[in-house]
Amino acid sequence: MTGAPVVRPAGVPDGGGALPPPRAPAPPQPEPTDPAPEVAAPGAGDATPGPTPSDEPVAWYDRTRAGRAHPDKAQRQARDSQSFWTAAVGVPAVFSVLRLGVEAGGELQTTLLLVANVGPVNLLAGFLTTAARLLSTALVAIFALGAVLGVSVDRLPPGTRRRPLFARWADLAPTWLVVASFLLALVTWPLLYLPLLVPAFVAAFQLTPAQLHDRVAARVLLVAALLGGYAWLLLPTLLDAARQGELLAFALLAVPPVLAVGISGPLPGAVIRPLASVTEVVMLATLVWASLPVISTPVLPLTVTTVGPENGPTEDVRGHVVTTDDVNMVILQERGGVRYVPVDQVRAQVLCPSEEELPRHRLRIHDFHVEDSLLEGLGRRVRPVHRIDAACRAVG
Amino acid sequence: MSVSSARSTVRSVATTVAVAVTLTLAAAAGCDSRQEPDLPSVQEKLRESHIYGQPKLRIGVATNEPLMGELRNGVHSGFDVEIARYIAASLGYEGEQRLEFVGVSTEDRIPALQGGTVDLVVSSFSMTEEREKLVSFAGPYFVTTQEAMVPTRLKDRIRTIEDLRDPAYKVCTSGGSTTEAELEKHQVRTFVVKDVGDCVEGIRAGRYDAVSSDEALLAGFRSRFPTEFEIIDMPFGTSELLGIGVPIGDPALRDLVAFFLDKSYQQEREGLASSWTAAYNRTLGPWLRAEKRQPQPLDVPKLVDFDDKAPR
Numbered sequence: 109m110t111g112a113p114v115v116r117p118a119g120v121p122d123g124g125g126a127l128p129p130p131r132a133p134a135p136p137q138p139e140p141t142d143p144a145p146e147v148a149a150p151g152a153g154d155a156t157p158g159p160t161p162s163d164e165p166v167a168w169y170d171r172t173r174a175g176r177a178h179p180d181k182a183q184r185q186a187r188d189s190q191s192f193w194t195a196a197v198g199v200p201a202v203f204s205v206l207r208l209g210v211e212a213g214g215e216l217q218t219t220l221l222l223v224a225n226v227g228p229v230n231l232l233a234g235f236l237t238t239a240a241r242l243l244s245t246a247l248v249a250i251f252a253l254g255a256v257l258g259v260s261v262d263r264l265p266p267g268t269r270r271r272p273l274f275a276r277w278a279d280l281a282p283t284w285l286v287v288a289s290f291l292l293a294l295v296t297w298p299l300l301y302l303p304l305l306v307p308a309f310v311a312a313f314q315l316t317p318a319q320l321h322d323r324v325a326a327r328v329l330l331v332a333a334l335l336g337g338y339a340w341l342l343l344p345t346l347l348d349a350a351r352q353g354e355l356l357a358f359a360l361l362a363v364p365p366v367l368a369v370g371i372s373g374p375l376p377g378a379v380i381r382p383l384a385s386v387t388e389v390v391m392l393a394t395l396v397w398a399s400l401p402v403i404s405t406p407v408l409p410l411t412v413t414t415v416g417p418e419n420g421p422t423e424d425v426r427g428h429v430v431t432t433d434d435v436n437m438v439i440l441q442e443r444g445g446v447r448y449v450p451v452d453q454v455r456a457q458v459l460c461p462s463e464e465e466l467p468r469h470r471l472r473i474h475d476f477h478v479e480d481s482l483l484e485g486l487g488r489r490v491r492p493v494h495r496i497d498a499a500c501r502a503v504g
Numbered sequence: 505m506s507v508s509s510a511r512s513t514v515r516s517v518a519t520t521v522a523v524a525v526t527l528t529l530a531a532a533a534g535c536d537s538r539q540e541p542d543l544p545s546v547q548e549k550l551r552e553s554h555i556y557g558q559p560k561l562r563i564g565v566a567t568n569e570p571l572m573g574e575l576r577n578g579v580h581s582g583f584d585v586e587i588a589r590y591i592a593a594s595l596g597y598e599g600e601q602r603l604e605f606v607g608v609s610t611e612d613r614i615p616a617l618q619g620g621t622v623d624l625v626v627s628s629f630s631m632t633e634e635r636e637k638l639v640s641f642a643g644p645y646f647v648t649t650q651e652a653m654v655p656t657r658l659k660d661r662i663r664t665i666e667d668l669r670d671p672a673y674k675v676c677t678s679g680g681s682t683t684e685a686e687l688e689k690h691q692v693r694t695f696v697v698k699d700v701g702d703c704v705e706g707i708r709a710g711r712y713d714a715v716s717s718d719e720a721l722l723a724g725f726r727s728r729f730p731t732e733f734e735i736i737d738m739p740f741g742t743s744e745l746l747g748i749g750v751p752i753g754d755p756a757l758r759d760l761v762a763f764f765l766d767k768s769y770q771q772e773r774e775g776l777a778s779s780w781t782a783a784y785n786r787t788l789g790p791w792l793r794a795e796k797r798q799p800q801p802l803d804v805p806k807l808v809d810f811d812d813k814a815p816r
Contacts, residue, residue, distance in 0.1 A: 307526045370515075421601070466809075
């Protein structure tokens with residue numbers, strides 16, 4: 109690499125940070141002195157709305173409109189990509205280890221026992237199962253807010269130099285990551301919250317009704333048809349929610365698609381700064397708050413083991429099986445403490461649901477429970493019968 | 505210019521409102537997902553009930569009512585016993601280690617519940633207003649009618665209630681039963697014994713000529729002596745709703761029992777295999793003249809359980 113700027117075709121996502129080979133020499137450009145992206149005046153002669161600063165990567169929602177994208181600095185790209193992958197691998201790993209400590213009840217010896225017996229792959233897979241929802245929520249929120257703030261920056265009061273943080277993050281994110289985040293959210297979010305994804309998607313890609321059709325009448329008809337179809341799909345659930353007095357559920361299902369119609373577009377200059385600062389703080393707080401349950405979600409499945417000698421009285425041990433060898437079954441009890449049960453005393457064992465899995469609503473969308481994600485709902489169709497074993501009701 | 509500026513202002517106001525409402529809804533959704541469920545759950549009701557933490561569940565059943573509740577060679581069997589097993593398993597008590605059947609006679613059912621000797625009674629217990637002042641009922645789980653059973657030799661002579669009033673025939677019934685009160689209403693003089701089984705033994709020994717009780721009980725005895733007895737369809741006109749007796753001071757347990765009876769009822773209605781149908785087919789089914797289905801339980805609470813998300 110000579111450090112000479114290269115031209116990348118517009119709309120091509122940048123994957124692992126490697127740049128395509130240079131195809132044509134670009135006109136020489138001054139090296140920016142400030143590493144932070146700046147708000148520059150719209151390029152002269154460029155008729156597209158919104159800022160396309162010369163030293164800035166073009167966000168995905170602008171790439172289609174911008175005639176061509178300007179090259180990034182290879183170094184910064186490589187660094188960003190490196191830190192992204194470090195975070196992508198490191199954060200789950202750190203979280204997983206923290207979870208083991210919590211799972212062990214804060215006891216050092218128990219933590220060590222778990223570390224010795226829970227494989228890293230299991231740990232990571234278990235973490236992703238429970239954290240996928242949180243992760244996709246955070247990414248979707250950042251991209252949606254970032255895009256809204258990104259198209260609004262030219263309305264910032266003069267003298268403001270830095271673009272809002274989320275807008276910069278959104279600019280840096282490759283399109284595949286944005287699409288992947290939305291897909292992950294689509295399959296992992298509970299159906300009840302899924303409608304929120306519609307305005308988030310529209311905001312993230314800055315879609316407007318104008319893109320549907322050139323003529324206003326056709327546009328109105330298309331939007332009405334889309335909303336009508338949505339209402340038809342959800343009508344039984346909405347009626348049920350109204351009957352049960354579930355106002356929040358009603359609002360969560362009915363309102364978001366309507367908001368999607370008006371969400372794209374620049375914000376007034378006065379609200380950009382407060383919105384950017386408030387959402388950054390709220391987002392951080394939410395992440396901390398929402399990651400607590402992720403840390404405290406058990407790593408191992410909950411079971412009830414019936415223990416007792418042959419023809420003698422039995423006892424139900426409620427807990428998570430850590431490991432089983434020829435001599436003992438090691439059970440981390442739900443109430444705390446580790447129990448070594450001789451293998452020949454194990455009479456029966458059943459898998460049990462935990463109380464966190466109890467539903468909070470009694471609503472269904474065409475036989476899919478509103479608190480199930482699409483994945484869970486499909487899973488229940490594959491194995492429709494769910495029997496709770498009597499032992500699961502037993503006192504631990 | 506002013507038109508386009510006005511449009512742009514409207515557009516930004518719309519965007520601001522949409523963003524604000526979306527964020528508010530998202531925040532509300534976040535709070536909602538972390539809230540404790542406000543619907544009562546089965547687990548919660550279990551914690552409220554007096555059986556919570558008990559190592560064993562004691563259920564009062566009849567021991568001398570064939571097809572309903574019978575004790576033979578130390579094994580309890582019958583329709584009531586199967587229903588009792590289903591309810592016990594649903595409450596978390598499965599297997600001989602955790603479930604104890606206590607034999608109760610017809611007249612002991614209420615005192616056993618009141619005195620705490622048993623946690624539940626599943627023993628052809630008719631739900632009546634009178635009894636509901638003393639115990640709670642969950643159900644009905646079976647609807648039956650009052651009938652009379654006579655030995656085969658008398659089947660042509662005793663055909664109506666009028667015939668039962670004839671002092672020449674000695675009519676027997678069990679004490680403390682709804683039948684006793686019903687016969688009294690029709691001015692039928694009765695010999696009251698402890699259990700219907702005693703009546704049947706009495707008829708076989710020649711002491712009585714007829715026995716009156718509910719259809720299911722009589723069908724049970726007929727199944728034991730198919731050639732000796734005949735059931736006579738009599739227009740007593742009242743239907744008996746059999747329910748599960750629960751101590752009056754434990755509404756949570758009553759709710760749970762009603763909830764699980766209803767679960768079986770819903771399964772049957774959807775054409776699935778229900779515990780009720782299985783119990784019925786194994787016991788009473790072949791012996792009743794008309795096929796019966798599980799009646800809809802009354803006063804069923806709305807509870808959430810782990811399997812609520814399963815497809816229906």
